[in-house]
Amino acid sequence: MKKNQIPVMKIRGLTKKYGDVIGIKDLDLDIYKGEIMGFLGPNGAGKTTTIRACLGLLNKTAGDVKIFGLDSHKDSLEIYRRTGYLPGDFGMYEDLKVKTILKFLLSQSGVSDETKMKRLAKRLELDMGKKYGNLSKGNKQKVGIVQAFMADQDLIIMDEPTTGLDPLMQQKFYKLLREERDKGKTIFMSSHILAEVEEVCDRVAIIRNGELQVIEKIDSLKEKMGKKLKIEFDNHVDTSIFKMEGVEDFEIDGKWATMIVTKNLDEVIKKISKQNIINMSLETFSLEQLFLTYYSDGGSGR
Amino acid sequence: MRSILVELKNNWIGYLVFLVVMALVVGGFVQAFPSVGEAFEDDLEGSENIEISVVDREDYQEITLEWIEKEWAHNYTLKVGMIPQMLVPEDTIENITENNYTYDLSIENEEIPERYFMVLAVGEGEDGNRRIEMIGIESNVERSGGLQAFGIDYSDLRSVLSMFWGIFFVLLIAIYIAYISVNSVSKDYDDGRMDILLTKPVSRRRYLLEKFFTISSYTLILLTVIGLVTVASVYSLGELSTVSVSTLFITTLLSWPVFLVIIAATFLAAVYLEDSKKAVGFAFLFVLIQFGLETVGELTQGLEYLKSFSVISYWDHNSLFFGEAINWGEIGLLFVVAAVLLIIALTIFEKKDVKG
Numbered sequence: 001m002k003k004n005q006i007p008v009m010k011i012r013g014l015t016k017k018y019g020d021v022i023g024i025k026d027l028d029l030d031i032y033k034g035e036i037m038g039f040l041g042p043n044g045a046g047k048t049t050t051i052r053a054c055l056g057l058l059n060k061t062a063g064d065v066k067i068f069g070l071d072s073h074k075d076s077l078e079i080y081r082r083t084g085y086l087p088g089d090f091g092m093y094e095d096l097k098v099k100t101i102l103k104f105l106l107s108q109s110g111v112s113d114e115t116k117m118k119r120l121a122k123r124l125e126l127d128m129g130k131k132y133g134n135l136s137k138g139n140k141q142k143v144g145i146v147q148a149f150m151a152d153q154d155l156i157i158m159d160e161p162t163t164g165l166d167p168l169m170q171q172k173f174y175k176l177l178r179e180e181r182d183k184g185k186t187i188f189m190s191s192h193i194l195a196e197v198e199e200v201c202d203r204v205a206i207i208r209n210g211e212l213q214v215i216e217k218i219d220s221l222k223e224k225m226g227k228k229l230k231i232e233f234d235n236h237v238d239t240s241i242f243k244m245e246g247v248e249d250f251e252i253d254g255k256w257a258t259m260i261v262t263k264n265l266d267e268v269i270k271k272i273s274k275q276n277i278i279n280m281s282l283e284t285f286s287l288e289q290l291f292l293t294y295y296s297d298g299g300s301g302r
Numbered sequence: 303m304r305s306i307l308v309e310l311k312n313n314w315i316g317y318l319v320f321l322v323v324m325a326l327v328v329g330g331f332v333q334a335f336p337s338v339g340e341a342f343e344d345d346l347e348g349s350e351n352i353e354i355s356v357v358d359r360e361d362y363q364e365i366t367l368e369w370i371e372k373e374w375a376h377n378y379t380l381k382v383g384m385i386p387q388m389l390v391p392e393d394t395i396e397n398i399t400e401n402n403y404t405y406d407l408s409i410e411n412e413e414i415p416e417r418y419f420m421v422l423a424v425g426e427g428e429d430g431n432r433r434i435e436m437i438g439i440e441s442n443v444e445r446s447g448g449l450q451a452f453g454i455d456y457s458d459l460r461s462v463l464s465m466f467w468g469i470f471f472v473l474l475i476a477i478y479i480a481y482i483s484v485n486s487v488s489k490d491y492d493d494g495r496m497d498i499l500l501t502k503p504v505s506r507r508r509y510l511l512e513k514f515f516t517i518s519s520y521t522l523i524l525l526t527v528i529g530l531v532t533v534a535s536v537y538s539l540g541e542l543s544t545v546s547v548s549t550l551f552i553t554t555l556l557s558w559p560v561f562l563v564i565i566a567a568t569f570l571a572a573v574y575l576e577d578s579k580k581a582v583g584f585a586f587l588f589v590l591i592q593f594g595l596e597t598v599g600e601l602t603q604g605l606e607y608l609k610s611f612s613v614i615s616y617w618d619h620n621s622l623f624f625g626e627a628i629n630w631g632e633i634g635l636l637f638v639v640a641a642v643l644l645i646i647a648l649t650i651f652e653k654k655d656v657k658g
Contacts, residue, residue, distance in 0.1 A: 057500060057658070058655045091495045093312045093493075104307075107304045109502055
């Protein structure tokens, strides 16, 4: 993707070990300007470790991370000037008002303009007059989201950003993400909520046991994974007609036939149309199904 | 500067409460001094029954004791000891037939030893049984009070202030300062805000130095208030003729470098351990070890060298309250130790993984 473009984040051979335990291993990943990159994996897969190593919060065992062309560890302050971050386990001063906290964090980013901060708080229905300690988990998460975006930085990195948000607020958040992307902001977010990644991300990287399994555009990933075709015939069918390129996992159960079609869909439909069909469904793989496929067969995909 | 304000805003209630409590305790303690002094004036039981006169000779002290007679007594026993309780008397003279005795006390190393003299009447009771009764206790040194063994003179405000500063106030402040120092860093880990604070364009060095500056400044304000309250309280007692304003104030303020060492040491624990419970435990242990070393070194002959390992002993409050010259070398050493500990803490903090 975007071969002529210099990536905002360029990760090469990133490895992090905790003693003998491997957190992440030999990870390569490019994230480009103006895209939302989803970072998908179950708990303990290495998502948080990757993010924290990229931000210089963890020392690297090996590898190289460049953000805006700068070294993630040596030039971390310059990177922080241009990067908003929402950690997975976000917490703040319990006894301080939200407004005090946000103003403080804004000033720490070297920004004095509070316009975006106020606008985001209003949009996410966040009461800035309340003490942080008195907020619900969802509202605390909103504080985290506001602080990640309020300094209007070029890159936003978020670890499980929708934790604690209700579905309505999640939709508002997704809209915000798309708007920020459309303004040219780059967003790198980890998640284990597949629907979320499917809905907002342009590309997804799937990580398992600290190793990257796949990086792909969501649309092309689904395309590669194929479509599930399910047909009910009213009489016996000669299965040999489906022995063709692009048809896999063919199964027949009574009058029902199921198969995965990865290509030649047009030809498959033409052949089916010559039979007597009672019922038929064509199902696109959801990301969840893709995800389960990756994790059920040792990560090799289909 | 904003992080300093946030630190203060987040903790101001605790800081203020401790400051007020300490001011009340110190001020109240000074106000209680006259009655405390009086209470200990007649501390030596039966001392009014004994007349003592002391004549200094070349290498001994001639101590003449004369006591009231007891009609029933056949003779008297004199016990000499290092403490008034006479648990292990170092000398006992029995069968004294008169109601007076002259005791020669050897002087060693040109220092007059402090001794207590207990007079016992020995005779026969009305029931025909042996009867022993204490007439009284007296001392060769003009000191009153219950802690003579420690050289405390309750009639002198300076002694009392020095003792309570050395034992009580400094310990109390040290434990509180250690606690808030650890918390100011460890709570950022525990409450999940360290990641956010350290991914702002503010260096880890600046983060820690601002914390250090905040707590050091608070400690200085605390000591200033306590110093002013002490001066005001002493003034209201009319005791400023014995202790000067500057001595009181400067002695109090000069304890600041001791607390700087404690703050730096606890910061080191906080950034190394990254866990508030462990770090608080270490901080308290550090403070208590400092006091333990000073106390054992002070009270135990042959173990005086232990004091040199305690930062508290470099603030010589005993001498300072008596207006003796300030040892700037020792004060400077405390600043150096604080700086070294802080540099180690900064180095570890800059290189270590941040606990998630």
